[in-house]
Amino acid sequence: MTSSELWTRATADRYDTEESERSSAVFLAPTLAFLAGLAGDGRALEFAIGTGRVGVPLRERGVPVVGIELSEHMAAVLRNKIDEETLPVVLGDMATTVVPGEFTLVYLVYNTLSNLLTQDEQVECFRNAARHLAPGGRFVIELGVPPLRFLPPGQVAVPFDVSERHLGFDTFDLAEQTLVSHHLTLDGTDGRYRRGSSRHRYAWPAELDLMARIAGLERERRVADWDGTPFTENSAQHVSVWRKPVECAPSRSHRPDRDRA
Structure with a gap:
């Protein structure tokens, strides 16, 4: 078990409703195109697959998908959408759980790497991705850039959503390199949050x-979003791609003497 907080049944049951906008076909189209292009004719492994917001439509697109998920409640919601034979899911943490076979793509979306609360566990997540990748395969992460430049001296909180139904802000512990995301969400029609x-x-x-270097992976690409917008110092998030190197085959000039004419 990693330090990730475990999602409860209540959270899992309302997750798809609260993330309905990010689950729409229009919103997901660039994500699915990006991932499917990297998967090619191979298989994809999603770390922290959750309720299948990305994994299910990627499978429907024709990419064989396997998932790893820590919360049995999130996995149960996914299982209501698609059967185990079509999209297998293994219960476990994304830093250490191993599933059979090799993959051309391992991916981790929507800031989920940050659920691992220690640097060591995040390194192990990269190592686990490399462990599952075939030579030449890619590991993809979608993650926000820490908004620390918005912290004036003495301030510890940064809002990330202020809307009619939701107020969200992060509080930072700069010494520990951690944050707490706080949410006030309008619940029902009685005006309570x-x-x-x-x-x-x-x-x-x-x-x-x-x-990635510790895990033996090489950075291939970094963009600001799934549409491929260039990543700059002003980008609020990034989609990064690392590649597992392909071992070079020996050239003819380095073959043993017995192979020579």
Whole structure:
């Protein structure tokens, strides 16, 4: 078990409703095209597959998908959408759980790497991705860039959503490189708000590149979103791709003497 907080049944039951906008066909189209292009004719493994917001439509697109999920309640919601034979899911954590076979693509979306609350566990997540990848395969992460430049001296909170139905803000512990996301969500029609929070460890893009190097992966691409917008110093998030190197075959000039004429 990792340090990730475990999603409850109540959270799992309302997840798809609260994420309905991000689950729409229009919203997901660039994500699915990006991932399907990298998967090619091979299989894809989704770390923290959740309720299948991405994995199910990617499977419907023709990419064989396998999932790893820590919360049995999130996996149960997914199972109501698609059967085990079509999209297998293994219960376990994304840093250590191993599933059979090799994959051309391993992916982790929607800031989920930050659910691992220690640097060591995040490094192990990269190593686990590399463990599952075939030579030449890719590991993809979608992750926000820490908004620390919006913190004036003495301030510890940054809002990320202020809308009619939801107020969200993050509070930061800069010494520990962690944050707590706070949510006030309008619940029902009686005007009451439901309060919730979750802990995360934020990581900079350069730190992720070092984690990838430790795992034997090489950075191939970094963009600001699934549409491929160039990543800049002003980007609020990134989609990064690392590749598992392909071992070079020996050239004819290096064959043993017995193979020579």
